[in-house]
Structure formats: C-alpha cells, structure tokens
Amino acid sequence: MAHGWRRRLAYLRIEDVDAFYGDTQVLHGVQLSIEKGQIVSLIGPSGSGKSTLLRVLVGLNKPRRGSVWLDGKPIEYGNKKALRAARDRFAIVFQQFNLFQNMNVLKNVTIVPVRIKKRDAQQVKKEATALLQKVGLGDKLHAYPDELSGGQQQRVAIARALALRPDVLLLDEVTSALDPELINEVLDTIRLLAKEGMTMVIVSHEMAFVREVASKVLFMDEGRIVEAGEAKEVLDNPKTDRAKEFMAKILRE
Amino acid sequence: MEYTLQFGQVLKYVPYLIAGAWLSLQIAFLAFCGGMVIGLLGAMGKIFGGRIVRSVVGVYVTFFTNTPQLSQIYFLFFALPEAGILLTPYEAVLIGMTLNAGAYLTEIQRAGFISVHRAELEAAETMGMSLLQSVWYVILPHIIKVLFPPLSNLYIIMTLGTSMAAIFGVEELTGRALNVNAITFRSIEIFSVTAGLYLLVTVVASTVLVLLGRWLFHVKGKVF
C-alpha cells in the first residue's frame, strides 16, 4: 500500500498484478516496488510464480489485471510500440540460457545490438569481446552453443543480456544449472554489477548469495507474495509459517 | 465470364455420387487388406529371410515405390492380355492398387517390427514371460502404437488414389462424376462437388481412424 509520494519515487512498481497461463491463474495481486540501483530477490518453492513475474516484466506474459510502472510511466501491454520501448529497458537471462542455436557465441552476443538496436558493429564487437572475457569465455568466441557446457552457455547468456545495456537486469535461476566451481564466477559477475549500481531482480535458490547481495527479499508461494522485507530479516527470521517451512527445508539441504 | 454456375442441375446427382464414394472406399479397403497381407509377408521376408528372399522383396518394394500407380495399372490392363491374361477394369485396378500398397506396407511394417528393441524383449523375458506372453503384452501393443499413424496415413492416401480407377471406366466417385459431366456439361459444379465429397470422405475417415486409435490403442493423433 504505497502512498502517492513513494509511488512517484519508486523506479519499478508492480501494482496488484494478476497473471494467467491459459486458464490457470499464476499470479494473484502481486505488489512490488524497486528503487533504482536496488537488488531484489524472489525466493520460494517451484511453481510459486517467480519466473512468471519476470516474464510479465519482459512482456512475455501480459497481466490480466493491475499494472507495471517503470520510471513513472505505466507499461502499455496492449500497445505494441510502447511495449517494445518498455521492453528495451529490461534484459532477462533465462533458466535454460536460450542461446540461439544457429549462431556462435560472439554472434549471439552481438546480434541484437547490431541488427536490432542498430549500433555500430565494430564498437559492439569490442564490447562483446570484453563482456565475454569478463565472464571467462574469451577463448570461446567462435564456439557454438551445443559445444559448450551448461555453465558456459549460461555465462554467454549473461554476457548477451549485458550487451543490451539494460536499466533493469532480470535473472531467472541463473545458477541452477551450473557446476559448483563455476557458480562463484557467475556470482562474482553479479556482485560486480551490483557494485556498479545495476538494478536487478534475481530469482535464486542460492540463499547465501541472496543474503549477501540483495537488499530486499520477497518470499512467494502459489502466486502470492507471502512475506517481504530486508534480506537478513526474511532469510534469518521468517515470520509467516509458509516462509518458515520453506527456509527450514532449504537449510536442511 | 460467359459461364454461369448452376448447382441445381448437379445436386440431384449427389446420391449417385455418394454411392460412387462408397465404392471408392470399398476398393481402398480391399486393396489395403490385400496390401497388408503382402506387407506382412514381405516384412517378415526382409527381416528373417535369406539373401535371395531379401533381394526379391527388395526389388519388389523398390520397383513399386518408384513407379506411378497409374502406369502400373496400365501395364496390368493392357500388357497382360498379350500374355493371355484378361482382366476387367475393376480387377486391374484392384490388383494394381494391392500390389502398390503391398510395397509401401512392406516398408512400413518392416520399420515397425524392427522398432521393438531387444531391451524390451529381454525385460519381458527376465520378468518371466513366455514367448506368447511377450508377444501379446509387449511386442504387439508396441508395434500397433508405432504402426497406427503411418498406416492411417497410407489408407487416406489410398482412398484418394482410387480416383484413377475412373480412367479405366470403374464407376467410383470420380468415374461417376465424369458420367454426370457427360450428361449435364456442368463441369465446374460437378468437379467442385466431387472435390467436396472427397474432402468429406477423407475428413470422416481420418476422424474415425483417430478416434479408433485413441480409444482402442491409446495412440495420440489429430485430424487437423
């Protein structure tokens, strides 16, 4: 229940959103506000709607009720042009990497800035190479996705998202498919981005990392936000029963 | 355009045409059954037979799948009399279609049989099934599931293929359409109605087959 002045300040606001997959309702009255430079994490059991929320932000799922506000303006899901403009400000890294199978790594990262955002090809290539080196794949520029391991593909996906120069970065369980020794490199990259002030919404099961990097944590269950608050509060002292159950299960693993 | 469409004249012949459609279905059915028998023998021959058997079946299949059904029937109808074998048009069409179908069905059934992996048979054996039981509970259901879609597909193709019987005077749907055309000269109307009837027949046949597959054999399929 944000007041008028807070509504104007919040960079990204999700107001009372309902979302459906066909006839099944997956989000019920979701309410969330994120400041610029803030890192918010969504946690909860699978099927709780966390990924759906990210999909709503990037326009893959249109809310049936409620609205999403970015930088003071609502996202017009019905207007194709406005939706594309809004979408331009986000970048999402999917759980299954979703790299383009018919292009090599470098092409995957450069294709959207060059072909769709019409930026200078040479400049983009330099940036892309730097980004790929940043994620540790400087030597795999010409490899194809199905020649890479899951972890490598995920890092390419992150580089690809960063090449879009987004205002808000959405990460959908990006470490779930990675080998333990590779997780840290990815987390380091995310830490660096956090320090650089990138606004992020992170869906993750890595509780230690979430606790370290996120300022706000929201616990979701069955399409609703059950508990929200500061990271340390929600993770160490969950107040609701569902959150307590979930944290206990996670900690036991 | 000087030609004006007059469907009225044609519509009274529709029952006549439908009777022809029934004959088309019969021809397709008979040819399919005959073809299945040939196909079964051929597939068995190709899988279990010696070198000679396999070559013979191979030649038969390769020949009949690489030449047009129409030309095959032409040969049966015009060339065989020279060797003393006289076939009626209906016989020539039926035999031609059966031999043609047999070749395709050999291939389909062969693919179906070899799709049963040895692992399945071994599992059945280790679970204590006799040969007869493995056939009934493991092999047959698997094969039916694998074969049902291509067989349904071929049957529909064959139903459409019966239309060439008209060339030899057989009074199935297309043949009757040509008759009506000769009487009324309302060509466009007749052939569009005929086309519509074939559409109807194939859609009905496809639906029946899909439903049969779903209820009897638990094979997923769709008409459109």
Place this chain on the structure above:
Amino acid sequence: MLARLFEEIPRFFSHYNTIFLLKAAATTLCLSAGGCIMGLLIGFSLALIRITRGQLLLPARILSISYVESFRRVPFLVTLLFMFFVYHALNLTVSVFIVGLTTVCLIAASYTGEIVRAGMESVHITQWEATEAMNFTLVQKLRLVILPQAWKVILPPLFYFFLGFIKDTALASQIGVVELTYSGKVLNNKGFSAALVFGTVLALYFTISYPLARFGAWMEKKVGVSKDRRR
C-alpha cells in the same frame, strides 16, 4: 509372345520414338519440379501467414488454414479436371501443360504449406521467446533465428514430396499433357506391344525416381548428422 517382343524392340527404339520418350520424361520432370518450386513459394507464404498473430490478419490466417487443409484432401485427378474446366470457362486458351503446371502448383502449395509450418513449429518455443524478449520483429525472428534452424526439419519431407509428385504427374496424361504415361498410350496406339511400351515407361519412371530417392536418403542422413555431431 516373347519372340514378338524381341522382334519389335529395334523398331520400337527408333530415333524418333526414343526422342519422343525422352522428351516426355523431361516434361514429367519439368511438370513436377516447376510446379513444386512455384508451389513452395506460395506454401511458404501460407505458412508465414499462419505464424502472424494480429487481429487484422485473422481472415488471411483462416483462408490459409482452409486452403492447406482442403487441397491435400482432394485427389490430383479431380483437381486437375476441375482446373481444366475452370480455364475453359474463363476462356483462357493455354496449353494443357500450363493447366497441369498450375494444378501441381496449387496442390504443392498446400502440402508445402503444411511442411514449412511444421518445420517452424519444431523450433523450440524457448528460441521464439528469447527473440520476443529481445524485441525482434517477426521478420527478424524468422530470418535470423527460426528459419536457419527450421530448414533442416523442412528439407527432407519437402524433397520426398517432390519425389512422390513425379509419380502423380502420370495423371496429367488424362488431360492430354504429353508426359511419360501419355507417350506410352500414344506408342501403344501406334501398334507397338503394350508390354514393351508400358514396360519401357515403367523403366523410365524408375530411372528418374530411384536415383533421386537415393539422393534423398543421403541428404536426410547428412542433415540429421549435422544436428547430432554438435552434441
């Protein structure tokens, strides 16, 4: 009978007859290839129409679906006769070859429309979603990501369809197109033994079809392998 056959063979394979048969065989190929290529262009457009999602194009989508679902379910002979009389009614004097060619084209459009659509849908939905999330237009999605992946699924059925159609063109003989089957009837009417004539016709069809069938099998393996090799 065999004696008579052997006696006829040199007379049958006269210069004129051989050229006649070969020209007919070429007509068969042209009819099939030309019709299929033209049909592919139309079929491809039909498949593209089905992928769109705007309200404006709904009637076009319905038309496309109806077209694809109906022309595949009518025998070639019936469509051929229908087109023959349509040309006649419209007072268009064209050669029977053109009538045959346009009929092949219409039917091929229907089958290829289905093949192309299936190919595009075979590309995993996550590829579609990733391009959607990155603001690709429909044209960009298809050109840069979807079609480069879909053609492998499209090519083998497309080739086999073309191959199968070579046999279907035999029916074009019924409206007078001088292709292989028609040439057989002509030579038989001239008095040559039916066994010899139709046997040769069958052999010629075989020589056209079999090498192409082998090529198709090789190509299918090649296209499939390049998918597997990368994993």
